[in-house]
Amino acid sequence: MSAPVIEKPSLRAGAFGNATGLSCRECGHQVELGPHYACPECFGPLEIAYDFPAVTREEIESGPRNIWRYKALLPVPADIETSPNTEPGFTRLLKAHNLGAELGIDNLWVKDDSTNPTNSFKDRVVACALSAAREFGSKVFACPSTGNLANAVAAAGARAGIKTVVFIPSNLEQPKQVNSAIFTESLVAVDGNYDDVNKLASEIAGEEDGWAFVNVNVRPYYAEGSKTLGYEIAEQLGWRLPDQIVIPVASGSQLTKVHKAFQELIKLGLVEDKPYRVFGAQAEGCSPVSVAYKAGVDAIRPVKPDTIAKSLAIGNPADGIYVLDICRETGGAVEDVTDDEVRDGIVLLARTEGIFTETAGGTTVAVLKKLVKTGQLDTSLETVVINTGHGLKTLDAVSGRVGPVATIAPTYAAFAATSLA
Amino acid sequence: MSAPVIEKPSLRAGAFGNATGLSCRECGHQVELGPHYACPECFGPLEIAYDFPAVTREEIESGPRNIWRYKALLPVPADIETSPNTEPGFTRLLKAHNLGAELGIDNLWVKDDSTNPTNSFKDRVVACALSAAREFGSKVFACPSTGNLANAVAAAGARAGIKTVVFIPSNLEQPKQVNSAIFTESLVAVDGNYDDVNKLASEIAGEEDGWAFVNVNVRPYYAEGSKTLGYEIAEQLGWRLPDQIVIPVASGSQLTKVHKAFQELIKLGLVEDKPYRVFGAQAEGCSPVSVAYKAGVDAIRPVKPDTIAKSLAIGNPADGIYVLDICRETGGAVEDVTDDEVRDGIVLLARTEGIFTETAGGTTVAVLKKLVKTGQLDTSLETVVINTGHGLKTLDAVSGRVGPVATIAPTYAAFAATSLA
Numbered sequence: 132m133s134a135p136v137i138e139k140p141s142l143r144a145g146a147f148g149n150a151t152g153l154s155c156r157e158c159g160h161q162v163e164l165g166p167h168y169a170c171p172e173c174f175g176p177l178e179i180a181y182d183f184p185a186v187t188r189e190e191i192e193s194g195p196r197n198i199w200r201y202k203a204l205l206p207v208p209a210d211i212e213t214s215p216n217t218e219p220g221f222t223r224l225l226k227a228h229n230l231g232a233e234l235g236i237d238n239l240w241v242k243d244d245s246t247n248p249t250n251s252f253k254d255r256v257v258a259c260a261l262s263a264a265r266e267f268g269s270k271v272f273a274c275p276s277t278g279n280l281a282n283a284v285a286a287a288g289a290r291a292g293i294k295t296v297v298f299i300p301s302n303l304e305q306p307k308q309v310n311s312a313i314f315t316e317s318l319v320a321v322d323g324n325y326d327d328v329n330k331l332a333s334e335i336a337g338e339e340d341g342w343a344f345v346n347v348n349v350r351p352y353y354a355e356g357s358k359t360l361g362y363e364i365a366e367q368l369g370w371r372l373p374d375q376i377v378i379p380v381a382s383g384s385q386l387t388k389v390h391k392a393f394q395e396l397i398k399l400g401l402v403e404d405k406p407y408r409v410f411g412a413q414a415e416g417c418s419p420v421s422v423a424y425k426a427g428v429d430a431i432r433p434v435k436p437d438t439i440a441k442s443l444a445i446g447n448p449a450d451g452i453y454v455l456d457i458c459r460e461t462g463g464a465v466e467d468v469t470d471d472e473v474r475d476g477i478v479l480l481a482r483t484e485g486i487f488t489e490t491a492g493g494t495t496v497a498v499l500k501k502l503v504k505t506g507q508l509d510t511s512l513e514t515v516v517i518n519t520g521h522g523l524k525t526l527d528a529v530s531g532r533v534g535p536v537a538t539i540a541p542t543y544a545a546f547a548a549t550s551l552a
Numbered sequence: 553m554s555a556p557v558i559e560k561p562s563l564r565a566g567a568f569g570n571a572t573g574l575s576c577r578e579c580g581h582q583v584e585l586g587p588h589y590a591c592p593e594c595f596g597p598l599e600i601a602y603d604f605p606a607v608t609r610e611e612i613e614s615g616p617r618n619i620w621r622y623k624a625l626l627p628v629p630a631d632i633e634t635s636p637n638t639e640p641g642f643t644r645l646l647k648a649h650n651l652g653a654e655l656g657i658d659n660l661w662v663k664d665d666s667t668n669p670t671n672s673f674k675d676r677v678v679a680c681a682l683s684a685a686r687e688f689g690s691k692v693f694a695c696p697s698t699g700n701l702a703n704a705v706a707a708a709g710a711r712a713g714i715k716t717v718v719f720i721p722s723n724l725e726q727p728k729q730v731n732s733a734i735f736t737e738s739l740v741a742v743d744g745n746y747d748d749v750n751k752l753a754s755e756i757a758g759e760e761d762g763w764a765f766v767n768v769n770v771r772p773y774y775a776e777g778s779k780t781l782g783y784e785i786a787e788q789l790g791w792r793l794p795d796q797i798v799i800p801v802a803s804g805s806q807l808t809k810v811h812k813a814f815q816e817l818i819k820l821g822l823v824e825d826k827p828y829r830v831f832g833a834q835a836e837g838c839s840p841v842s843v844a845y846k847a848g849v850d851a852i853r854p855v856k857p858d859t860i861a862k863s864l865a866i867g868n869p870a871d872g873i874y875v876l877d878i879c880r881e882t883g884g885a886v887e888d889v890t891d892d893e894v895r896d897g898i899v900l901l902a903r904t905e906g907i908f909t910e911t912a913g914g915t916t917v918a919v920l921k922k923l924v925k926t927g928q929l930d931t932s933l934e935t936v937v938i939n940t941g942h943g944l945k946t947l948d949a950v951s952g953r954v955g956p957v958a959t960i961a962p963t964y965a966a967f968a969a970t971s972l973a
Contacts, residue, residue: 197644223618223639228713229636229713246667246668246669248906248907249906249908286906286907286908287906289902289905290650292649296972299956301956306947308956309955310943310947313902313903313954314902314908316957317972318954318955318957319956319957319958319960319970320958321960323962327962328962330962331962331963331967339973478734481707481735482710482734485638485669485711486711521944523671523731523942523944524944526727529734530726530730533734534730534733534739535722535729535739535740535741536739537741538722538740538741538742538743539743540742541742541744541751541752543752543759546740546755546756
């Protein structure tokens with residue numbers, strides 16, 4: 132093994148389940164399991180490599196009703212469910228009769244991750260990062276964030292009894308601060324924008340011993356958590372892959388991991404091999420991947436985000452190039468929508484399916500609609516759309532758009548005079 | 553059958569599953585199934601009567617991962633899961649290691665209903681009310697509410713494709729209005745307080761044909777939904793009843809229904825018969841049941857609510873006397889806490905278990921703490937505490953209490969100068 136800059140932690144046997152090492156996604160260089168994220172040879176991103184045993188549907192179905200039912204396919208120990216964690220996952224997969232009818236899609240499903248413990252898909256990835264932090268003996272569990280990730284890290288750390296430190300921009304709205312500070316004593320406001328906070332986090336990760344920054348030095352473990360979205364969709368469809376899937380793109384990690392999950396299920400013989408098309412959703416105000424897709428190029432040009440879909444506002448998406456590959460190879464597409472379309476998407480999903488999504492979900496629903504309108508999506512095929520978070524966290528996006536239809540005196544006569552009687 | 557004032561709707565066979573009729577909780581008078589809630593003989597509350605078949609654990613366990621796994625024990629048809637609904641329930645039962653250690657309780661669990669579709673236990677009762685509204689052929693699904701119930705009704709109606717009309721006080725804070733208006737075109741603001749809105753709802757229920765007000769004329773069906781909390785706790789403990797359970801008291805319906813669920817499970821042989829103690833939790837600013845309990849009297853004296861625990865602020869609780877009976881008979885108690893203790897309870901649950909609860913949950917956790925301190929709860933016995941809703945809906949309660957520990961410049965030097973490095 133090379134990688135001389137990398138310290139070798141002492142790990143207990145089975146600390147990472149069936150994971151065998153870290154593998155560079157660019158050059159294939161192998162590194163031992165540890166708190167590493169960049170290839171020491173080429174600086175490419177490291178990814179978990181596994182040696183999976185035979186896994187049966189029955190084994191999975193007899194597991195807990197959360198992401199740990201898939202523990203054999205994640206970099207976690209076999210006893211993971213006995214360590215206090217938020218027990219995320221196994222969220223609703225709802226048949227979207229009304230939204231399907233509205234958009235003209237025969238067979239549409241919504242995977243609703245807004246009902247996770249802290250109301251976004253981030254609970255999945257953070258649970259895997261927490262397991263890694265435990266196994267590395269980390270003393271602090273940390274992240275830079277402006278929203279969903281901060282909530283998930285602070286809550287998971289509280290429950291696990293590990294010290295958390297969460298870094299946010301100091302100008303963040305107070306409600307968002309409360310939603311993290313409620314869980315941790317150590318919310319740190321940083322005078323700067325999100326990029327400044329992120330940069331500071333990387334510096335601290337480099338300087339301080341024993342700090343596990345979920346999206347920095349334990350990122351390879353963290354990112355694997357998104358695979359569970361793919362596993363669940365397949366299992367909830369009755370161990371079957373959908374024909375088409377629409378996924379929001381921020382860093383692009385979620386989309387690549389759902390695709391990876393589908394591929395793993397095929398290889399393990401848990402679902403039938405079949406073609407499926409993967410679609411990425413972005414907001415126009417931060418659409419570097421969509422722009423590259425439409426231009427037919429491979430290089431992604433970073434942008435300065437300007438959109439209400441803050442949780443998708445990553446101007447230089449780390450996994451953008453992989454998203455392009457997957458969407459092109461599977462016959463999907465990457466599309467983007469305006470902020471007004473995002474707001475319409477939020478209201479549309481709420482009015483048709485009773486799901487209140489955040490701006491990221493509004494983006495995904497609006498992109499779904501646009502894909503139909505532009506003929507890029509086949510409306511006769513079974514389609515899944517992912518809702519990654521909760522509208523209660525982005526109330527401002529729609530507060531000007533919805534409200535009372537009437538204000539009346541508290542009498543039957545006043546009511547009878549409305550059009551509702 | 554008497555009850556001449558009651559119209560008899562034509563119902564399809566099996567419309568209400570194993571329910572056989574409505575029975576007066578006061579005089580035992582029987583009424584046929586229909587949209588009725590008050591006994592025509594004595595005006596007592598009507599409750600669903602059943603003739604349960606044999607039900608096995610295996611049948612339940614093979615059902616859907618939501619409340620419909622218990623459909624044989626609810627007033628719903630056998631095909632209920634095929635009608636679009638929000639699919640609530642089967643929420644987390646978390647072993648509360650840290651909270652237990654903090655309070656000195658050996659074996660403590662939190663049943664967390666904040667992860668329901670609209671983030672409160674109301675999704676359970678509304679799902680049962682929706683089924684009744686469907687079977688009665690109701691054309692409008694409605695409620696008066698200031699919070700959780702409005703969200704649940706508006707969302708469930710949207711998903712079911714039935715028209716909803718939701719009545720709220722016109723001075724309700726805008727975020728709470730948005731959280732219902734997002735789902736329905738027909739949010740009606742009423743110039744008056746909640747009592748005025750409630751009274752108007754009853755008038756409309758009496759005047760208009762085909763309106764199902766969930767908590768008025770279909771209340772007997774609605775209320776049964778709370779039984780699922782009891783069923784789930786028993787099943788998630790491994791088909792076993794806890795020794796002690798702490799439940800918030802607003803109308804008192806939830807507490808009586810959890811007790812009813814435990815009794816049904818015993819009668820059906822699904823759990824072993826054993827003693828358990830039921831405790832009720834109120835906020836001091838609206839504690840009519842706790843006051844009666846402590847005074848050792850049976851009569852409940854209505855109060856004018858004045859507490860931050862708005863979702864518990866029912867000054868004249870309909871089921872208060874039944875709560876007194878149950879808590880006394882089982883050897884439990886009813887206790888109350890101040891608003892400051894409620895806020896502390898919210899922070900305590902968040903910091904120990906990573907669950908952000910609303911003021912009602914803060915009340916329940918604070919009462920749990922007080923019950924330990926006053927020696928009313930046996931800390932050596934297995935105890936369950938119910939969290940009924942989400943802190944994102946009552947952010948104001950704690951926004952002055954939690955926040956950043958430090959504000960720093962975006963440099964490692966600035967971080968290193970804090971106590972966190």
